[in-house]
Amino acid sequence: MSWSSSNYLCLSSSSSVTRFSRCKSPCESEGQRGKCHDLNRPTNISAYNSLKPPSFKLDKGQRRNDHALKKPRNISAYYSLKPPPYKFDALEPYMSKRTLEVHWGEHHRGYVESLNKYLGKDDILYGYTLDELIRVTYNNGNPLPEYNVAAQVWNHDFFWESMQPGGGNLPILGLLEQIEKDFGSFSNFREEFIETALTLFGSGWVWLVLKRNEKRLAIATTTNAVTPLVWDDIPLLSLDMWEHAYYLDYKNDKARYVNVFMDHLVSWNAALARMARAQSFVNLGEPKIPVA
């Protein structure tokens, strides 16, 4: 639900590259032996093997010589593929299970694997969180090759969390007030959002952002993999307008996809939580100072 710390970074040395079950990252429900960890735990970096104090208990299959302190031969960082916070068929009939299987399982997974491959090549991008990695690789408008995959990993994580089963309806509390202040009314906002999505050329994303400098909400569009993080705005919601996001369900009927998103998929709870967090970085309105 937060816009950062949504990926789990785990370090490993090359001598145990197959021992993923020891990594304290949330495992994908498919390929893991051993226990599945709690998916809601916050970011957790764990280093092991050569970097933990030697214990005398041997792990299954480990030989007596192995557990002595070894020099790390090759430290590599891995990002993991985080599953959406609902089951694949939870968004039916608005977004089919098949779309989620392909969109998450193949596109998003492909981005994560490409990112790990890029990061495995050398250490120069070592040590960044995903948010920082995006800003660094964006390189002020001259993106490095890692930028696209890193940003798409982040974008898709954000997108899954921007939707929920039983979504849609209206925002509540402070978010509704802020929308009414900045757009006039919720229906104005909804119309503008839908029109922006439909007039986007090519592949891209539509965002509801909180602009830091102007201290107001706005609708932003980005092409391909660009995200409002790179110009330091705080995104609250996103909508994937790449064709792969809607083609299996709606073919070329973008209008129906966007309307369905607004009416049935968008998670105002997630937006509200992100907004609440954003307010610790951006002052909206005047503080209430008690008189006497």
Added chain:
Amino acid sequence: MALRTLATRKTLGALSTFPQQLRGLQTFTLPDLAYDYGALEPAISGDIMQLHHQKHHQTYITNYNKALEQLDDAIAKGDASTAVKLQSAIKFNGGGHVNHSIFWKNLAPTKEGGGDPPHGSLGWAIDQSYGSVEKLIAKMNAEGAAVQGSGWVWLAVDKELKRLVVETTANQDPLVTKGPSLVPLIGIDVWEHAYYLQYKNVRPDYLKNIWKVINWKYASEIYEKECP
């Protein structure tokens, strides 16, 4: 001067049956394919061809016509800011129409010569510049797979330099945005709508298979016209 051109067009327009031409504005219609929707199977499925032609291409044409009418209005009224604002819509939708019209001619069923390698001067020029047709195909596939988001990959001839080039364009930008003297010979649509229903996200498979239905005869004709 605008009044005079309108007047001449009006007299010509009176002879035609299309009411649009009375205003001096040429609008566009969806060109027919020279083959059935299912004739390119299994390289491209009939579903994709039908959607691509009847929905996507038609939408580009409809929006292009709309943008042209609005542009015509704006020019007649002398509204410079609207005229300039419409340019991106014209480039996108007009480019979409131009590119897809070339694309349909670039494809042919295997029975009608799709996939047959080029002979004659184009084949010779390819061997000269790239070594072999296979190497050219590998290069185009690599560039096509590397296109971020939506775009096209082209084999073109530079008519000034008489040279073959491989280029990519983003979204629906026509090839001339990459060079005013570039003439497209073969264009491959790598927008997701061109392959998603069949190949999902595996764009390299789509690129590998589309060569089985590429109409090299058309490309050779264009090449021979530009480089006799």
